[in-house]
Amino acid sequence: MATIEIQNLCKTYGDFVAVRESSFTIQDGEFFVMLGPSGCGKTTTLRMIAGLEVPTAGHIHLGGEEITYSPGSQRNIAFVFQLFALYPHMSVQDNIGFPLKVQGVSRKERKNKVEEVARMLQIDHILKQGVGGLSSGDRQRVALGRALVRDAQAFLMDEPLGALDAEFRDLMCEELRLLHNRVGATTVYVTHDQVEAMSMADRICVMEKGEVLQIATPDEIYARPTSKFVGGFIGSPSMNFLPAQGGIDSGAKSLAVKGGEVAIPEMYQAITSDSAWIGARPEHITLSDQGALRGETVSVEYMGSRQLVVVDTECGRLRVRSDNHIPVKTGDNVGLDFDADALVVFDGHTEKAIDSALFGGTAHG
Amino acid sequence: MIRSAKMLKVGESSGLSKWIAGIIVTFYALVTVMPLLWIVATSFKSPPDSISYPPQIVFEPTLEGYVNLFTERSRQTDEYIEKLGPPETWYEEIVRERNMVVTGPSRFAGRYWNSIFIGFGSTFLAVVLGTMAAYGFSRFKVPLKDDLLFFILSTRMMPPIAVAIPIYLMYRELGLSDTALGMIILYTAVNVSLAVWLLKGFVDEIPREYEDAALIDGYSRFQAFIKVVLPQMKAGIAATAIFCLIFAWNEYAFALLLTSGNAQTAPPFIPAIIGEGGLDWPAVSAGTTLFLLPIVIVTVVLRNQLLRGITFGAVRK
Numbered sequence A: 001m002a003t004i005e006i007q008n009l010c011k012t013y014g015d016f017v018a019v020r021e022s023s024f025t026i027q028d029g030e031f032f033v034m035l036g037p038s039g040c041g042k043t044t045t046l047r048m049i050a051g052l053e054v055p056t057a058g059h060i061h062l063g064g065e066e067i068t069y070s071p072g073s074q075r076n077i078a079f080v081f082q083l084f085a086l087y088p089h090m091s092v093q094d095n096i097g098f099p100l101k102v103q104g105v106s107r108k109e110r111k112n113k114v115e116e117v118a119r120m121l122q123i124d125h126i127l128k129q130g131v132g133g134l135s136s137g138d139r140q141r142v143a144l145g146r147a148l149v150r151d152a153q154a155f156l157m158d159e160p161l162g163a164l165d166a167e168f169r170d171l172m173c174e175e176l177r178l179l180h181n182r183v184g185a186t187t188v189y190v191t192h193d194q195v196e197a198m199s200m201a202d203r204i205c206v207m208e209k210g211e212v213l214q215i216a217t218p219d220e221i222y223a224r225p226t227s228k229f230v231g232g233f234i235g236s237p238s239m240n241f242l243p244a245q246g247g248i249d250s251g252a253k254s255l256a257v258k259g260g261e262v263a264i265p266e267m268y269q270a271i272t273s274d275s276a277w278i279g280a281r282p283e284h285i286t287l288s289d290q291g292a293l294r295g296e297t298v299s300v301e302y303m304g305s306r307q308l309v310v311v312d313t314e315c316g317r318l319r320v321r322s323d324n325h326i327p328v329k330t331g332d333n334v335g336l337d338f339d340a341d342a343l344v345v346f347d348g349h350t351e352k353a354i355d356s357a358l359f360g361g362t363a364h365g
Numbered sequence B: 001m002i003r004s005a006k007m008l009k010v011g012e013s014s015g016l017s018k019w020i021a022g023i024i025v026t027f028y029a030l031v032t033v034m035p036l037l038w039i040v041a042t043s044f045k046s047p048p049d050s051i052s053y054p055p056q057i058v059f060e061p062t063l064e065g066y067v068n069l070f071t072e073r074s075r076q077t078d079e080y081i082e083k084l085g086p087p088e089t090w091y092e093e094i095v096r097e098r099n100m101v102v103t104g105p106s107r108f109a110g111r112y113w114n115s116i117f118i119g120f121g122s123t124f125l126a127v128v129l130g131t132m133a134a135y136g137f138s139r140f141k142v143p144l145k146d147d148l149l150f151f152i153l154s155t156r157m158m159p160p161i162a163v164a165i166p167i168y169l170m171y172r173e174l175g176l177s178d179t180a181l182g183m184i185i186l187y188t189a190v191n192v193s194l195a196v197w198l199l200k201g202f203v204d205e206i207p208r209e210y211e212d213a214a215l216i217d218g219y220s221r222f223q224a225f226i227k228v229v230l231p232q233m234k235a236g237i238a239a240t241a242i243f244c245l246i247f248a249w250n251e252y253a254f255a256l257l258l259t260s261g262n263a264q265t266a267p268p269f270i271p272a273i274i275g276e277g278g279l280d281w282p283a284v285s286a287g288t289t290l291f292l293l294p295i296v297i298v299t300v301v302l303r304n305q306l307l308r309g310i311t312f313g314a315v316r317k
């Protein structure tokens, strides 16, 4: 197992920048998730770590050793592909044992290792089968087996659950995380599904348009997004953004919005641009008659013990997650109250978070 | 998978259309197979039977056609033949009944061997070159890729025979006229464009992830190609090989123009039989039957691959 250090990594295709100046360190044994919308450069970054793509600039270190330009076969890194990439002309055991065979491991040792891994993944009963007739879950396990069998320094996984049914995905998510807890291998996991990322990651790295926006633990990233994009991308239903008045000095404790005034965490930094955004998660808004803002209910959706109320206000359409014992129906005029301590303020221009009591002086806007 | 399921459904919904389809297919099969059957039958007839009218469906089979195909004979007087004593071989016996004696082997065996050597040789080359080119075009950044692919395809846009005269002159200058090497080069050149295009389609269908996986597991690019990509191209290679073989095997015009003695293939030779000793239909049919055989055998051997290959990846595995 080893740490992976990425320094100023760049990849361009002609004029197009797929990855821009990425720098981060993945700790030994960490489950590191790279999250971002389609085309943001997750796969490209992963392929550069694997040695399938040559970086345009920057450095990659694996376990302290520079590997930026060494071929993939010499990196001792295992890769699980989205479509599993099981060799269709080989049986399950040959697929799992393939990396060992290439390394010249003896037949007997290979057999032992394959069986050990198969037992761990509970696929020892299908070892002799071809891979053609397997269910997608078993294919997934075989692909994992092929990665596990070789004692690699790190595991790279590119949307390994992308090809599975939603129902199965949850199960595999859990299995993967348990497996990681047991094996403890440094894992870089790529996905565009924030739910998957939140449920599995030790740390999440959010990317957009080739750029790393934020790297933090799931709860940190959820509670303290450092940019409007991260705030909006993480969480479902997603964060509400209220346009607010800018040009505020540090120390401010409230912001003017259309139709009211919203209390916010104390600003540690001035808002220099003339506009700002207030980010409020649906659970940080409550229905209350003496609320700071009023609006008309557009829809009410029951979700078990909670209900999702959509309200049209002067600040746009807001989603509110409230207890479902509060009676409200479509067309009602309701007041909204904000959980001041939990709100995030973003610069209207740069869309970066403004440092405040919420961040405790850690945000760098 | 999905496709076949759909077709089944359509068929089930209307028994009548199933019947009509069956009848059409059967009729078509009969129409195409009849001449072949007739040729095979004729090859086992005696010359008088082969031209008798009305044509004989039931006849006494004889190998006379095949004997005539493989031998040179001359007509002799009865006394001469009697002096020779009893025939030493079964084919002597057949020949003597027509007052003839065998004077030596005909050139058919040599021509047939030429066909096999040139046909399979050029097919092998075209498929090997085509596979590698297709892989390169499919996987790597090749400068002017689209233009190159179009250029390769454009060589098929005119009938090959249109360049017969320049090739004839070139071959004469280079000493390639009437050599097996010359014919192999020519057929390979014609076939390789088809092979590149067909095979590129097949390579494109194979996800790159297989090679990526092999590369990470420790293979070199070439090993990944041989051990991982090739096995998955089997169906495509089989289909492509058959197309190339059929072209090279049947090619008549260039063979007639560029070969005479040494490297002549079977197609220009078989009609020459007609000219040699009157209209010997059984011998011509025997030659044709033997000529058809290799393609039939290869097709039967590769039929499983072919079925998958000829749908050009339309049916998912």
Ligand SMILES: Nc1ncnc2c1ncn2[C@@H]1O[C@H](COP(=O)(O)OP(=O)(O)OP(=O)(O)O)[C@@H](O)[C@H]1O
Pocket: A013, A016, A018, A036, A037, A038, A039, A040, A041, A042, A043, A044, A045, A192
């Ligand atoms: N070989 C290439 N040539 C040109 N552009 C490329 C190439 N590979 C990737 N790109 C571009 O780089 C960008 C990033 O691609 P990448 O595959 O890393 O995205 P991703 O984050 O993995 O997205 P997805 O979730 O769709 O897999 C994309 O816009 C893609 O079009």
Ligand SMILES: [Mg+2]
Pocket: A042, A043, A044, A158
């Ligand atoms: Mg991707």
